[in-house]
Amino acid sequence: MSQRLLEHFRSRIKISDEEFSLLLDHMEHKQVKKKEKLLEIGEVCNYTIYVNEGLLYSYSVDDDGNEHVVHFALEDYWISDLYSFLNRTPATVDIIALEDSDVYMFRYDKMNEMFEIFPFINTFYRQLYEKAYIYAQQLLDRALGISAIERYVQILKERPHLIQRVPLHLIASYLGITPETLSRIRRKLVKR
Numbered sequence: 001m002s003q004r005l006l007e008h009f010r011s012r013i014k015i016s017d018e019e020f021s022l023l024l025d026h027m028e029h030k031q032v033k034k035k036e037k038l039l040e041i042g043e044v045c046n047y048t049i050y051v052n053e054g055l056l057y058s059y060s061v062d063d064d065g066n067e068h069v070v071h072f073a074l075e076d077y078w079i080s081d082l083y084s085f086l087n088r089t090p091a092t093v094d095i096i097a098l099e100d101s102d103v104y105m106f107r108y109d110k111m112n113e114m115f116e117i118f119p120f121i122n123t124f125y126r127q128l129y130e131k132a133y134i135y136a137q138q139l140l141d142r143a144l145g146i147s148a149i150e151r152y153v154q155i156l157k158e159r160p161h162l163i164q165r166v167p168l169h170l171i172a173s174y175l176g177i178t179p180e181t182l183s184r185i186r187r188k189l190v191k192r
Contacts, residue, residue: 019118028105046107056073057073060094078128
């Protein structure tokens with residue numbers, strides 16, 4: 001049993017040990033190897049994935065074949081292609097392990113079964129989706145409203161562990177800049 005996942009649920013909803021055990025019976029527990037793909041562009045996304053240990057990320061690919069990092073999910077984060085997951089349409093992102101990871105995967109049909117058995121799971125997922133929407137809105141606002149250097153400084157403040165665990169070329173992609181631009185930004189910040 002994952003103590004981290006139990007605490008994650010309990011931070012949002014009231015759930016007994018027995019209810020959590022039943023919930024775990026409806027989830028898939030998986031050990032994921034570094035560079036293993038959990039979702040491929042064009043597939044229907046069948047899971048929301050909770051990262052118990054490790055690091056996953058998602059990225060899209062533009063018409064020129066360039067990858068654009070969309071999301072990093074470290075311990076105690078969820079990752080998915082929610083549009084594909086909820087609408088049962090082809091995914092627009094790949095999800096891949098950046099490190100060996102321990103994950104819990106909640107399959108679409110199993111989740112709906114749990115909604116019927118435990119309505120509070122519906123409440124949990126509504127809160128999770130609201131948080132995902134707010135996160136997406138913040139990313140859009142940041143991309144449109146602040147410079148790359150300000151976005152990088154925000155990552156340093158809000159998620160400093162990313163800088164230590166994620167290759168800089170992926171951080172640059174996440175920021176929407178080239179690795180060379182990120183190097184210049186980092187040099188400027190060191191000089192301050």
